[in-house]
Amino acid sequence: MKLEQLDLFADGGRRMQMTESIELTVQSLQAYGSSHPHWAIAWSGGKDSSATLSLIVYLLDVGRIPRPQSLTVFYADTRQELLPLSIAAYQIMDDLAERGIAVEIVMAPLDKRFMVYILGRGVPPPNNNTLRWCTRQIKIDPMQEALSHRLAQLDGNVLMITGVRQGESAIRDRRIEMSCGKDGAECGQGWYQQVLPEAKGLRGRIATLAPLLHWRVCHVWEWLKHWAPQAEFGDWSTVGIADAYGGDEAEEINARTGCTGCSLTDKDMALDNLLAQSQWAYLAPLKQIRPLWRELREPQHRLRKPGLERLKNGTIAKNPQRMGPLTFEARLMALDRILAIQCACNAAALSQGRPVIDLINAEEEARIRELVAAGTWPDGWEGDEPLATILLDVVYQNGAVQPLLFGAEA
Structure with missing residues (x-):
């Protein structure tokens, strides 16, 4: 037909x-x-x-x-x-x-x-x-x-x-x-x-x-x-x-949404649009999440590969000395800050009769602390790698090494 x-x-x-x-x-x-x-x-x-x-x-x-x-x-x-x-x-x-x-x-x-x-x-x-x-x-x-x-x-x-x-x-x-x-x-x-x-x-x-x-x-x-x-x-x-998406203004601003405190955006427009509405203004502490994610990407919170790395398939990693996972101290610091943000939002919610948020629930918090206590690292990391702020001799993928000029450490 x-x-x-x-x-x-x-x-x-x-x-x-x-x-x-x-x-x-x-x-x-x-x-x-x-x-x-x-x-x-x-x-x-x-x-x-x-x-x-x-x-x-x-x-x-x-x-x-x-x-x-x-x-x-x-x-x-x-x-x-x-x-x-x-x-x-x-x-x-x-x-x-x-x-x-x-x-x-x-x-x-x-x-x-x-x-x-x-x-x-x-x-x-x-x-x-x-x-x-x-x-x-x-x-x-x-x-x-x-x-x-x-x-x-x-x-x-x-x-x-x-x-x-x-x-x-x-x-x-x-x-x-x-x-x-x-x-x-x-x-x-x-x-x-x-x-x-x-x-x-x-x-x-x-x-x-x-x-x-x-x-x-x-x-x-x-x-x-x-x-x-x-x-x-x-x-x-x-x-x-x-x-x-921004209430009556959503269409005019061609609004889009993402995750709460999305780390992939240059501007958290979704959250900004939400907080501009009086009924959701009590969620303003959520604005602290995105800066926290950016902070966690900094070297002082991460480990670094010290030199050439051979992958499971036998090849050499293309990015030797790359920065890697978060230290345990950084993880617990961030957990405390997320829980404080959640607490601040929910205190305001209860005082205003508004809905509460659930960034990290009790099960997730317990699992986070359990993984940290167990010394858990992502695949391919042992935890004995140097802090990413430590200055190292530069190692290239072909194995060439460029020594530090003064051998100083940060």
């Missing part, structure tokens, strides 16, 4: 209207949904994935799209979300539970959670250059593991639905490929792609679809703030998500 498609560039580049964006999403799900008996939705709690989730469930409720044999929602709980986003996510989970929709909370194992990995194991905070480990470890890997486990329980293939969205700029630039699919998908029907997982014999059993790929950002805000909360469209608890 040939699918009727909307022309993204009709009427001299006229902007797509909300109803047209929804119609393209419906066509996308009608085209590919019925060929997959099981659906899964990857949900981060952010604006795009929350709009995708709430819209799809609404369309299922009113019979606009085919209902799969099973629908599983995977919520990626990184333990680093801004507080209003976390609150909204759990409210939406309540909405889903009322509809009988299964939600699986996906979280990294205890030792690989963000705070435990840094403060317990001693791995430095992530950066954008050589050590961006956070997204993979606390979100992607746990999500893939959960999906693999779910696939092993099911017969038939699965359509994994994501909130990937390229939006208006791609449309204006006439980049029609942004809504073209792979593996035989029709243009304009959403980004459909077959995925071939290597693990656990799951090859060929899963495909992905991004049914909101073509949505403009203003349509996302319109859906979350005005459409989805209405009973007619599902009575969703999505207004709090807009609050997390």
Whole structure:
């Protein structure tokens, strides 16, 4: 059957209207949904994935799209979300539970959670250059593991639905490929792609679809703030998500969010936008987290490889004398500061009748202290390496050594 498609560039580049964006999403799900008996939705709690989730469930409720044999929602709980986003996510989970929709909370194992990995194991905070480990470890890997486990329980293939969205700029630039699919998908029907997982014999059993790929950002805000909360469209608890991005100003500032105190950004705009709203101003101590991560990357808090290093595969490391893990003193100092920030926020929260935060819970704190007490170091480090502030003869990868001019130590 040939699918009727909307022309993204009709009427001299006229902007797509909300109803047209929804119609393209419906066509996308009608085209590919019925060929997959099981659906899964990857949900981060952010604006795009929350709009995708709430819209799809609404369309299922009113019979606009085919209902799969099973629908599983995977919520990626990184333990680093801004507080209003976390609150909204759990409210939406309540909405889903009322509809009988299964939600699986996906979280990294205890030792690989963000705070435990840094403060317990001693791995430095992530950066954008050589050590961006956070997204993979606390979100992607746990999500893939959960999906693999779910696939092993099911017969038939699965359509994994994501909130990937390229939006208006791609449309204006006439980049029609942004809504073209792979593996035989029709243009304009959403980004459909077959995925071939290597693990656990799951090859060929899963495909992905991004049914909101073509949505403009203003349509996302319109859906979350005005459409989805209405009973007619599902009575969703999505207004709090807009609050997390900057409230009524979110669309104008093209707001984005990240983790609380994200160490990968030059400016913590997400937190700044949040603190500008009177109801969240009590979280101001959170502004101290990002400077702490930057401080922990400094040499006085870390060890350094003293010379050439032979890796497990027998090759020589490309970066001899690189800085490495955090000292035990640095880890405990940082733990005390994070707990003090948490305490300050929660004291203000209790005095104002506002929600409390949970940066490090009791289980995580106990594990951090246990790992430090056990003398735990990251793989490839023994703990007997010199402090990174100690001046050493320079060793190059080819084995050449350049002695210190004066043999001084810092």
